[in-house]
Amino acid sequence: MSEVIAIIPAAGCGSRMKAAVPKQYIKFGRSTMLELTAGKLARVLGAENVYIGVSPEDAYAADLDLKSMHVLRTGGATRAQTVANTLRAAIEAGAAGKDDLVLVHDAARPLVEESDICRLIKAAKEHIARGTASGCVLAIAVADTVKRTDAQGFVSEDIDRTRLYRIATPQCFRAGELVRALAQHPDVTDESSAIRLSGGKTAVVECAPTNIKVTQPADADFVRQQFLKESRMQLRVGYGYDSHRLEAGRKFILGGVEIEHSLGLSGHSDADALLHAVTDALLGAANCGNIGILFPDNDPAFKGADSKVLLKKAWETVAQKGWQIANIDCVVIAQKPKLNPHVPAMAQTIAGILGIEPEAVSIKPKTNEKLGFEGKEEGISTRAVVLLTKMP
Secondary structure, three states: OOOEEEEEEOOOOOHHHOOOOOHHHOEEOOEEHHHHHHHHHHHHHOHHHEEEEOOOOOOOHHHOOOOOOEEEOOOOOOHHHHHHHHHHHHHHOOOOOOOOEEEEOOOOOOOOOHHHHHHHHHHHHHHHHHOOOOEEEEEEEOOOOEEEEOOOOOEEEEEOOOOOEEEEEEEEEEHHHHHHHHHHOOOOOOHHHHHHHOOOOEEEEEOOOOOOOOOOHHHHHHHHHHHHHHOOOEEEEEEEEEEEEEEOOOOEEEOOEEEOOOOEEOOOOOOOHHHHHHHHHHHHHOOOOOHHHHOOOOOHHHOOOOHHHHHHHHHHHHHOOOOEEEEEEEEEEOOOOOOHHHHHHHHHHHHHHHOOOHHHEEEEEEOOOOOHHHHOOOEEEEEEEEEEEEOO
């Protein structure tokens, strides 16, 4: 049993991030946000004292490098339910007694300073010992002018920012008191609200303003910039090209999407020229050969092969070297069919295969003004440029 354990609720889907994976699994360099966040707590408390609550249907956590941390499928419909379920499970497992401290920290706050975590624990112990508070929270003093608007969006009131804080995490309370408070007030958005509504007091410990919660894509960009300041990132650019003839009796599959057309693309596999160009760009950037070496067109095993599967296998080869995808930019040259209506579906498909955000995939269809083999509708050609990154 430890006198301090940590709970990380990580069962949300992060819909506002508009990412291909739940936001806690977005990668910054080699590591997911959850791994980075949990690592901060593990360095302070020890990995064996960190408990992560994920959704029962979670398909990602099992593949993470979380060392001896505990991953429990205790996710609920709300953050409060996930915290309560995970904390109860930890207590039942003998990890903490009712008077031991529990830190609750958002999975989406990877920039929390370890020194702030230590100050929080020290302050909570002191307040509890003196009987002046039930625990403490990290918080950021509001520096901006704050105003309230009316229903129409017009400024209606100035709000005094004196003693005004943005509440952050971790939040630190005794395990038994927190379990009771969450049971009585299951609809709260943070632990300090449950404690206050149950009659307890919470003290504020100011923390670094960089301890933000990643909610929007811009927040993720800020986190990446912070990690870039701490380490020198490696960059690699890859270029891929492919072309296929058009012929009758074949399906027209491009970017992993089947598109209605009178002609299809001819090839040994499903002839998805766009995925082939992306595959070659990835392999080239990481110096892992090319699509012809990995998947020879004279090998019967790849006759009629699904290019989505080939792309995934190629990406696994590249990812094993520690590379991550920053963005992909593609050009498709085809006189017909009209491809712009299918761009979102193609970008979503590629992003899903590679585990990146759809916003990181650009696809630009072009006609060739009836010039060349593309313009004569004899075939299509594709180009792809990939930027790979790697943290040292």
